[in-house]
Amino acid sequence: MKRHLGSRKAVGIAAASALALTVTACGGGNDAGRGGDAAEGAPSPGITDTSVTLGITTPLSGATAGPGTCTVAGVTAYMGMKNAEGGIEFGDGKTRTVEIEALDDTYDPQQAKANYDQLKDDVFAMTAGLGTPTNRAWLDAAIADEVPQVLIMTGDPIFSETEQSPWQLGFVPIYQNEGEAFGELLATSTEEHKVAILAQNDDYGEGYVEGFKSAIEGSDNIEIVDELTYEATDTSVDAQLTELANSEADIFFNAMSVTPLMISALQKAQQLGWTPSWFLPSNTSSPTAILEPGGAAAYPGIYSVSFSKAPQSPAFAEDEDVQTYLSALKDYGNYPDPPAFPHCQWSWMVGATLEQAFQNMEEPTRDSFMEALRSIEGYEAPLMLPDTSVSTGEDGQPAVSTVVVQKFNGRGYDTVETFE
Amino acid sequence: MARVMTAPASSPSSPSSSWRRRPWVRWATPLLIVAVLAVLPLVGTEFQNETLARIGVFAVAVLGLNVVMGYTGQVSLGQIFFLGFGAYVTAYGVSQDWNIVLVFVLACLLPAAAGLLVALAAARLGGLAIAMVTIALPIVGVPLAKRLNEYTGGSQGLSARFAESPEGSGLYDDQWTLYLVIAIGGVVFLLTHFLVRGKYGRAFAIVKGNENVAASMGISPYRYKVLAFTIASAIGGVSGFLYMLVIQYTSPETMSFGHSIELLAAMVIGGAASIVGSLLGGAFYVLVPQLTNQVDASLTALLQGAILLVVLFVLPGGLASLPRALTRGRRRLRAGRGPAAPPTTPSSTPGSGTAAEQPETERQGHA
Structure with a gap:
């Protein structure tokens, strides 16, 4: 009897592993890209002559879901707007539409790494994800796989040290x-x-x-x-x-x-x-x-x-940037409510910054993309406040390193030059 | 490969019930499993291998929880702490360039020692009190990990890559990692399998069933509770080592309390007091977020909750009880079709003969 049950259990284990294999097979891509380095100049994964795919892992449920949802909504809205206009013209002369694949990591580093593993062979670059531990979890893996992990929402300086993180670039100002x-x-x-x-x-x-x-x-x-x-x-x-x-x-x-x-x-x-x-x-x-x-x-x-205009502030109610942004957020970003977190605006700027990089990259490769991304100087992205800009060239600094100090006026904030 | 895989998977539906007793089947099945596990890393894609390795990590963590909770009946909400502890020990050891074998031993022993210390106090309490004590572990663990930033890297966490496949093996890193997970995890599963089926397992079961009966039989409930807790902590430490091997990064988030509850849910869903259930629990822990992410990334929490409820309603004994539930359902169907037809075997009446005949599987039902 005992033996009988033992083998029965063994059958169960075999069945379980078979199940696991089939289930993962459903979610798995092909094993293109593993080990084998692509030939010089050959397109990287996630980019074709007509489209490019970006990946995002960010918290979409749990305690940080609010800002996390914003990090997806902004860039999705920006790219949705561009796609509706026909796409973005890249530096190699081809016009591509931009697809975005976003996965939920619930602010769990383990899940973030899993999401990265899932996306890395299908996407051209990873971007916009929120969170320090969740981005750190696959920092080393992204370097080893040479996958760009750029314009991410964390104030951790490590992502902006070119030497330590050659495939990374933070977006928001470091602490x-x-x-x-x-x-x-x-x-x-x-x-x-x-x-x-x-x-x-x-x-x-x-x-x-x-x-x-x-x-x-x-x-x-x-x-x-x-x-x-x-x-x-x-x-x-x-x-x-x-x-x-x-x-x-x-x-x-x-x-x-x-x-x-x-x-x-x-x-x-x-x-x-x-x-x-x-x-x-x-x-x-x-x-x-x-x-x-x-x-x-x-x-x-x-x-x-x-460093970003507040869309709710009466001062910017008539602002053209803000109006474009709010309507795109509604139409393409799947975010009908007024944005509750600045991350929505930041993510929109990430979209604009990516467009700059795309316009300057001469080959459809990740190398070329990183080069183009690192040579943006003094770009005033939409929704940016005066005196702030995107500059990616300086080692140790994120894409946006300039901020302006603002004083609370009872309803919103006004920029101040001096301390009174 | 496909032929090898489908053979065992489809066999439970085979009409012949005596085939399993044939000696060649008894020998062939374990061999087949070993063969499948040996070939598996070579045929999978990178992402499949990584997913399987991740399943292995959490299957081991769930197994540890099963030892203390499923088999011994003590509610432990702190299992993730031991996983995190093991992960931190591993990360620290690797960053200090210690011998990896030493790191592994420490990653088992230190959590085990911590578990022993906690258990010495906690096992004196019964029922929910022990649950409250174990809740404290992840709650203390997270700020501790942040504060001891000399060793833990603070809230920025620690990275460690130490699973590069050896030169000349011809294996990709993901294949090598999966082999390590299968080897270490397999040994842990085997040891636990023998533990719970032997003298200690029986003692655990009696402690779970009735502490007074256990005491009257000369089995000290206290000692066995401490033992189960310590073993669970050691297994947790091993899963922490595997966690670092596969995920290569740990931060205070690793041991946040929510994950402890998720582990618990995975254990119940897989099947409490079941070895296969631990494996299924690990698979559940890893695959369900992937699945819900593919359905709709902004509804993952909702979908996961729904799946949890559905499984528990349909299969209260967990996924491991699925074959039994199917058999029962089939028999009921057969009986329903022909009212005159008597049950084929006496044990088919639910709940009567099963206790004597299927001690292992019956225990699953108590979860």
Whole structure:
């Protein structure tokens, strides 16, 4: 009996492996590209004479689904619009339409790697995906396979170090860029300032603080009076705020990426009677989602950084870029609502930047694409704010490394030149 | 190849029920499996091999969970912590250029030691209390991994590539990786198979069934719970090693609590207290996201939930109970067609003779 069951179980295992094989066979591509290097100048995978396919792995479900969906919607809308116009004329003289294959990774690095494995032989380049760990998970694999992993949405500097990451390029400013922009603005002030710093205890917080400190170096009128950290998993920063409030700083540099914590921090400082000017990171400075519930009107100034026009802002209601963008998002991006996250705008700019690279690449190869992508200089993508641009040539910097500092005006943000 | 594959797959539907008892079948089946596993990496495409390797990783993780939960009946929600721990040990060891065999041993032993420590305290508790203690593991693990950034790379995580196929083997990296996963995973599966069918397995089953009965038979429930938990942690560590081998990257996200629940769901769906079920659970864990991604990438969570519900409604015993359910269904159909026809065998009456005749498969039903 025992033996009988044993072999029965064995049959089960065999059946299971057969099943697994057939199921993966359904999802599998051909094994073109494995090992064998293509001949010089031969087209790379994912590009034909009439079309090019781009891959995206990004969170489309789970806690980061909101921004993640935006990262797909923007570029899909841009390319949809271009396809409707007939396609993009490439540097080799052929006009191609752009297809996009997006997969959900739920912000799970393991799933992101799986998605990459699935896409790599079918797509010309990977782009626009959101998340630091989810992009890092296949960084080495992309280098080994020589698959472009470009214009991705992470502030992690590693993707912009050409030496370390030859097939990568980040799109959004790295954390240091944002911190630096704050520091530079503050350095324009002639008054004495005391700064209190609260930073997330990871590469995000460290990057911000590093950039900020480098910019205020040598400014004698600015003094950092207290500097504390918190963990991204903390549910409260009340203790840190109480201590920082005692420093009586008039500037509060808060490198915080957690939305609920930011709201409660804005509320707590008021309760403590501490009303400094705040510097907020770009991803936790939404007027409706954070500043309003946080009661930001109580503070003399709320500053943040940006490089994209806010479509909801009345200042841009008549803007031609914004109108094109909003209608394309609705028609081609499968995103009928007004965009809730700046990632939608960023993704749109990724589309425009890719178009620039496509127009300049002379051969339908990934090598040629990377070369063209790395030689974009001072390109003002649609939706970009004045004084910001896409420049891809500088080692160690992402495609967009310039940001402008903006001050909260009660409803939206206005760009400021000096600190008042 | 296709002929070899289809032979075992189609055989359960063969009308002859005695063929399995023939000696040549008993010997040929394991040989056939070994042959299939040996050939498999050579014929698959790169993506198929990578997917199979990933299935192997999570099948081992689910197997570990099965030891403590399926076979011993202790709710553990912390299995992903041991996978993550093993992955971090591996990544750190590789980054320090330690011998890979030493790294593997450490990736088993350190999680096992951690599991032992936790179990010494947790196994004194029963029922849901042990579940609460094990919940703490991933919840503590994530911030710990972020904070110990000297060893873990903080929230940016650690990459390690150490599975380049050896020079002269002529294998592609993905084939070599899959062979390693099959070899290591296969050994773990075999060892676990013998463990749960032997003396320890019987003790685990009694502890699961009734702790008082176990104690009255001279089986210390505490000791066996600790043992099961430690073994599960060690297996978790092995799956962490395989995780690094296949995915080559780990970050605090690896051990987030949600994945622990997903592992649990995979175990129940595959079939609790079943070796084959662990394999099916691993396949479920890996293939369902791929499948739902192909259907509609923006509805993956919804579709996965729906699939989970459907499987549990249709097959409460998990996918491993599918053949049994089919047999039962066929018999019922046959009985329904001819009311006069008596059941072919006494055991066909559901629930009566099965307990005595099919101890292994019956246990699956309790999950």
